[in-house]
Every structure is written in structure tokens, then in C-alpha cells.
Amino acid sequence: MKRIILICLTRLLIAQEDAMTLELGFPSGIVIDKKDNVIFSDRRLNKLFRLDQKSGSITVLSGTGDRSFSGDNGSAKNAALSIPEIIYMDQNGDLYICDRGNYRVRIIDAKSGMIRTVAGTGKFGYSGDGGPALAADLSNPFGVTLDEKGNIWIADTENHVIRKVDRQTGIITTEVGSGESGFSGDGGPAKQAQLQRPHVLSFDKSGDLWIGDSFNNRIRKVNIKTGIINSMFGNGEKASSPDGSDARKSALGFFGTLLFDQDGNLVFSEIIDARVRKIDLKTGLLSTLAGNGKSGFSGDAGPANKAQLGMPYGIAFDRNYNLYIADAQNGRIRRVDARTGIISTIAGNGQGD
Incomplete structure (x- = not known):
């Protein structure tokens, strides 16, 4: 009996060590x-990983490691990805991937483990509105989310638009943006605005769409019922304002992820300014959840808002409101404890590829 327990414990420790030593x-x-x-994409390794926090083991969900395209309608584990960016999981556990280098959005079915393309031809361009999403060209799609009806919304980044794929028909349409790069349109139809x-x-509880308009350094909202767009936060300056600032008048950094916490506050990562920040939607005030604004690596086992991050991209909350950060430049996944505010590394040795 003791031997069995020892063997199991040894295996557990090895699995936990694997998570911390993985490059x-x-x-x-x-x-x-x-x-x-914890499920995360690695755009340099061209893979998706799953970290079991109980055992500490990491497995590959998708990606051969080759930066190419293959594997549709087969096992996701055998598929090739190219610069996978933002991922989104729906209520069924299906995983949506912005396969940016392949100019596609793909989905991994939670039950079967099969992967398929839901939007994009694999060609860089802008075409296909009013037709099947599989026949539409995309240009470096970076972000993806779903609305309450299950329609897929895509940040078609280099085309400067937001596009929607109808869940029932598979038809793609441009819902936000004229396709011309710039800044305009507040107070008017979202389709005529410049991004x-x-x-x-990300969608809020009311069903309205919030957009990280990165090169305009603004967070904008589209009222889905009226189709009107407005800038909600950010003054357009390429900087990052201090805590306590009115976010409506503040400089905001380059956005990596945008989501809402359990209290309905807006949380986002600033890639260049190396912070994860929160805007209280009741007061409009800005605060920092993680990162001291200086790019680098430090702070594990200490307060998250005093730690250094390196280009934080993805962020997510678990059901206990702990915050997870894809600390990209540091090659780590880090977690901020909701009760204590302490940050720690849970995967990655920081050595890079």
C-alpha cells in the first residue's frame, strides 16, 4: 500500500515539475x-496546451508545431496551426481559435476533439460579405467571441472591421467598420465608423459589443439594438494613465484581451505597458490588477500590482475569480490569487523557445 502511494505521489510531483520546466x-x-x-495558445510554438491544475500536467490539445495548415475534419491533436492568437470557449466547451497566420477561425469540438474551419479561405484579403464564411477572405484575425445567440464575432484586424458569422446560416457580414483605417463615427452607425x-x-450582460480599438487607443461600444457606436474609454493617446484616473479621459495602452469580471467591471491587458487593468463601470476609474508598468519579470510570491510582466496578452478568470495571465514575453502562465492578490507562475520556465 505504501509503495502504491509513493508511486502515485512520485508521478504527481513529476507532472507538476513538467508544468514548471516546460519551455x-x-x-x-x-x-x-x-x-x-487552463487552456492556452502559444503563437510561437503553434500549439494549444491544456494545464491540469490538480495534477500539474500539461498536454497538447492541438498543433503539430509546424507553422502551416492541415488537419481540418480530423483530430485537433494532428492539425497544424499558424500563429494561434486569442481563443474563446463557449458554454459547451467548444474552443474557437484565431488561427491568425492561416487567416482562419477554427473550432475544436469538445465532444469529438475534431477541428474544423468556420471562417476564412486561408488567403489574406477582404471579401465574402453576404456569402458563406468559409468562402470569405480574412486578414490576420486576432480576436473572437460569441454573442448570446451563438453567432461568431471576429476582429478582422488588418481589414479594420468586426465581422459576424451567423450561427444558423454560416453567412458572414461586416457589422462594425467601414474597412478604411482611421478614427471616426462616434454617435453614428457602427458600419460606417472607422477602426x-x-x-x-467582448459582449457585456446587456448584449452590447465592446471593442479594443487598439491603434486608436480606445475602447468602443456598439449598442447592438441600435447599431450605434461610441468611444467609452481612452483619449486616443499612446500611453498609459495612472491608477485613479478617469478612464474616459485617460491614455490607454495596446490591448491584448478585453473581458468583464464577476462584478461587471471591464478588465483588459495592456501589452506594451505590461499591465492588467480594470475600469469600474460605475465610476469610470482606472486601477491595476497586475503589473507595475515596467516590462520584465519579477514579483512571484508578492503583490501582483508590484510584479513585472512582459507583454501580457491573454487574461481569464476562473469560477473562484482568480486571474490568469499569458505573460507572453516571459514565456509563462501566471495566476493572481483572488483573496490575497499574490501572483505566481504556474507554467513555463521563462526560457522561451
């Missing part, structure tokens, strides 16, 4: 599933 390349997107497993490389997007 990650550039982790970008991140989600947490219903079992609190500049929008990277990330």
Missing part, C-alpha cells in the same frame, strides 16, 4: 474550462 514560446490566448483547467486594427472584443 513556452509566446503564450497568447487563454481560457479556463469548467474543471479549472484602426481592432484586436479584441
Whole structure:
């Protein structure tokens, strides 16, 4: 009996060590599933990983490691990806991937483990509105999310638009952006507004769409019922304002992820300014959840807002409100404890690829 326990314990320790010794390349997107497993993409390794927090073991969900395209309608484990960026998990556990280098959005079915393309031809371009999403050209899609009806919304970044794939018909349409790079349109129809490389997007509880309009350094909202767009936060300056600032008048950094916490506050990562920040939607005030604004690596086992991050891309919350960060340049996945505010590394040795 003692021998069995010892063997099991030894295996567990080895698995936990694997998570901490794994060399990650550039982790970008991140989600947490219903079992609190951490699923993340690595755009340099061209893979998706799953970290079992109970055992500490890491497995490859998708990606051969080759930066190419293959594997549709087969096992996701045998598929090739190219610069996978933001990922999104729906209520069924299906995983949506912005396969940016393949100019596609793909989905991994939770039950079968099969992968398929839901949007994009694999060609860089802008075409296909009003037709099947599989016949549409995309240009470096970076962000993806779903609305309450299950329609797929894509940040078609280099086309400067947000596009929607109808869940029932598979038809793609441009819903936000004229396709011309720039800044305009507040107070008017979202389809006529100018965006500049929008990277990330998220829906709030009211069903309205929020967009990280990255190169305009603004967070904008589209009222889905009226189709009207407005800038909500950010003054357009390429900087990052201090805590306590009114986010409506503040400089905001380049966005890596945009989402809402359990209290309905807006949380986003600033890639260049190396912080994860929160905007209280009741007061409009800005605060920092993680990162001291100086790019680098430090701070494990200490307060998250005093730690250094390196180009934080993906962020996610688990059901206990712990915060997870794809600390991309540091090649690590880090976690901020919701109760204590302490940050720690849970995967990656920081050595890179």
C-alpha cells in the first residue's frame, strides 16, 4: 500500500515539475474550462496546451508545431496551426481559435476533439460579405467571441472591421467598420465608423459589443439594438494613465484581451505597458490588477500590482475569480490569487523557445 502511494505521489510531483520546466514560446490566448483547467495558445510554438491544475500536467490539445495548415475534419491533436492568437470557449466547451497566420477561425469540438474551419479561405484579403464564411477572405484575425445567440464575432484586424458569422446560416457580414483605417463615427452607425486594427472584443450582460480599438487607443461600444457606436474609454493617446484616473479621459495602452469580471467591471491587458487593468463601470476609474508598468519579470510570491510582466496578452478568470495571465514575453502562465492578490507562475520556465 505504501509503495502504491509513493508511486502515485512520485508521478504527481513529476507532472507538476513538467508544468514548471516546460519551455513556452509566446503564450497568447487563454481560457479556463469548467474543471479549472487552463487552456492556452502559444503563437510561437503553434500549439494549444491544456494545464491540469490538480495534477500539474500539461498536454497538447492541438498543433503539430509546424507553422502551416492541415488537419481540418480530423483530430485537433494532428492539425497544424499558424500563429494561434486569442481563443474563446463557449458554454459547451467548444474552443474557437484565431488561427491568425492561416487567416482562419477554427473550432475544436469538445465532444469529438475534431477541428474544423468556420471562417476564412486561408488567403489574406477582404471579401465574402453576404456569402458563406468559409468562402470569405480574412486578414490576420486576432480576436473572437460569441454573442448570446451563438453567432461568431471576429476582429478582422488588418481589414479594420468586426465581422459576424451567423450561427444558423454560416453567412458572414461586416457589422462594425467601414474597412478604411482611421478614427471616426462616434454617435453614428457602427458600419460606417472607422477602426484602426481592432484586436479584441467582448459582449457585456446587456448584449452590447465592446471593442479594443487598439491603434486608436480606445475602447468602443456598439449598442447592438441600435447599431450605434461610441468611444467609452481612452483619449486616443499612446500611453498609459495612472491608477485613479478617469478612464474616459485617460491614455490607454495596446490591448491584448478585453473581458468583464464577476462584478461587471471591464478588465483588459495592456501589452506594451505590461499591465492588467480594470475600469469600474460605475465610476469610470482606472486601477491595476497586475503589473507595475515596467516590462520584465519579477514579483512571484508578492503583490501582483508590484510584479513585472512582459507583454501580457491573454487574461481569464476562473469560477473562484482568480486571474490568469499569458505573460507572453516571459514565456509563462501566471495566476493572481483572488483573496490575497499574490501572483505566481504556474507554467513555463521563462526560457522561451
